[in-house]
Amino acid sequence: MRNRALIIAGLVVVFFVGAIWGVHRGPVPLPKIPEASGHCVLPTAEIRRDHRMLLRAVREEMVRHKTGNPADRLTNCISCHVQKNAAGKFIPVNAHGQFCQACHVYAGVKPDCFVCHAAVPEKPFAKGSFVNGGAVPTAFPVPSTLSHSMRVPVGDHP
Amino acid sequence: MTDQHTPPTVDEPPRQDSEIDPTRRRLLAMAGGVVALSLAPGVSVLARTLAGGKGTGRAQPIRYGLLIDATKCTGKCDACVNACVRYNGLSTDRGPDYSQWIRKVTVTDPKTGSVSRFPVMCQHCAEPACVEVCPTGASFKRSDGIVLVDKHRCIGCRYCMMACPYKARSFVARNLTDQKPWSPRGRGSVEACTLCVERVDKGQIPACVEACGSQGKKAMLFGNLHDPKSEIAKRLAQYPTTTIRADLGMAPGVHYRGI
Numbered sequence: 001m002r003n004r005a006l007i008i009a010g011l012v013v014v015f016f017v018g019a020i021w022g023v024h025r026g027p028v029p030l031p032k033i034p035e036a037s038g039h040c041v042l043p044t045a046e047i048r049r050d051h052r053m054l055l056r057a058v059r060e061e062m063v064r065h066k067t068g069n070p071a072d073r074l075t076n077c078i079s080c081h082v083q084k085n086a087a088g089k090f091i092p093v094n095a096h097g098q099f100c101q102a103c104h105v106y107a108g109v110k111p112d113c114f115v116c117h118a119a120v121p122e123k124p125f126a127k128g129s130f131v132n133g134g135a136v137p138t139a140f141p142v143p144s145t146l147s148h149s150m151r152v153p154v155g156d157h158p
Numbered sequence: 159m160t161d162q163h164t165p166p167t168v169d170e171p172p173r174q175d176s177e178i179d180p181t182r183r184r185l186l187a188m189a190g191g192v193v194a195l196s197l198a199p200g201v202s203v204l205a206r207t208l209a210g211g212k213g214t215g216r217a218q219p220i221r222y223g224l225l226i227d228a229t230k231c232t233g234k235c236d237a238c239v240n241a242c243v244r245y246n247g248l249s250t251d252r253g254p255d256y257s258q259w260i261r262k263v264t265v266t267d268p269k270t271g272s273v274s275r276f277p278v279m280c281q282h283c284a285e286p287a288c289v290e291v292c293p294t295g296a297s298f299k300r301s302d303g304i305v306l307v308d309k310h311r312c313i314g315c316r317y318c319m320m321a322c323p324y325k326a327r328s329f330v331a332r333n334l335t336d337q338k339p340w341s342p343r344g345r346g347s348v349e350a351c352t353l354c355v356e357r358v359d360k361g362q363i364p365a366c367v368e369a370c371g372s373q374g375k376k377a378m379l380f381g382n383l384h385d386p387k388s389e390i391a392k393r394l395a396q397y398p399t400t401t402i403r404a405d406l407g408m409a410p411g412v413h414y415r416g417i
Contacts, residue, residue, distance in 0.1 A: 063310070064300070064308060078339070115344040115346070116342040116343055116344030117337065117342045118339040121339055
């Protein structure tokens with residue numbers, strides 16, 4: 001270990017270069033989430049945390065027991081959150097930068113819903129057609145954490 | 159021995175209800191309260207069950223089934239198969255990857271030479287073998303008698319395909335794209351005729367039955383077998399029908415006439 005000093009010096013240099021690079025680069029930017037065309041079944045903070053449980057519960061209920069609130073179905077989420085490209089065609093919600101994918105890439109999660117489920121709706125979400133168990137929810141307050149910088153207007157997407 | 163009985167003495171009058179020991183009374187009251195409290199949730203659940211809330215799917219004795227009239231079905235018509243492929247987004251390429259939910263078969267009686275043609279799909283049995291053998295509970299029968307694969311639970315072991323005597327199920331071995339939103343299907347799970355549950359739940363009839371009525375020979379009828387007022391139950395009572403491999407005792411929900 002004659003090169004001990006050299007190795008330690010090298011590690012220190014690598015550490016500092018990495019740290020400076022990290023600070024310079026800043027934190028990983030928050031995902032830009034395309035805006036939905038309707039109102040969610042839950043307040044944003046809750047759906048963000050609990051959508052897995054909600055989807056898991058509703059898939060069990062709808063598929064096996066014919067119960068559950070149809071408003072909670074994945075197909076509803078898709079038809080409300082899907083975007084159109086310049087040509088007016090639906091972009092799959094699991095495409096790069098789209099509603100599902102944007103957050104899941106940020107969180108490092110790989111959902112397998114779209115192995116089977118269609119990532120585009122049959123028809124566009126019709127405003128006013130949404131029924132949440134009979135009660136149409138009014139606008140939910142958007143938490144301050146969801147600033148406008150995180151939202152991109154509906155428009156062209158690659 | 160009877161003469162040795164002594165009448166109750168004056169200082170020990172017979173006990174009356176009002177003279178229960180106060181401690182004992184409290185204890186009894188508490189016990190009663192505990193019993194009532196422990197029964198209350200059960201009673202409320204029972205009340206909900208008896209009320210038969212919307213969507214519980216258990217109160218109504220529904221059993222969906224089909225009646226297929228092989229005397230009307232002809233060899234050249236493929237309307238039911240095409241409608242199924244179109245509605246559920248199945249591959250039109252009949253290669254090795256073809257998912258076969260419904261197929262037309264031709265059977266010939268070797269003794270008489272009489273030929274009959276009819277479609278065969280999942281028979282939606284009352285005692286389905288596929289459900290018996292499924293190791294994960296993915297194969298299941300809905301309360302209305304429709305036998306389905308819960309693809310969230312299916313691990314693709316294909317035991318059900320082996321167990322089904324009707325060869326009704328198929329396995330998806332490759333990645334799929336462009337699935338229909340109402341018919342999720344994908345690689346690694348088994349699938350079969352769903353009796354178009356999405357349509358049935360909306361009060362419509364399966365796509366094959368609709369196509370047979372509009373483009374075919376009106377040989378297929380869908381309905382609730384348990385409702386004596388339904389058209390299908392009336393017809394089943396009207397003339398003799400049979401089920402395929404009735405000897406297996408799985409009580410299929412698909413009935414055939416003229417085979």
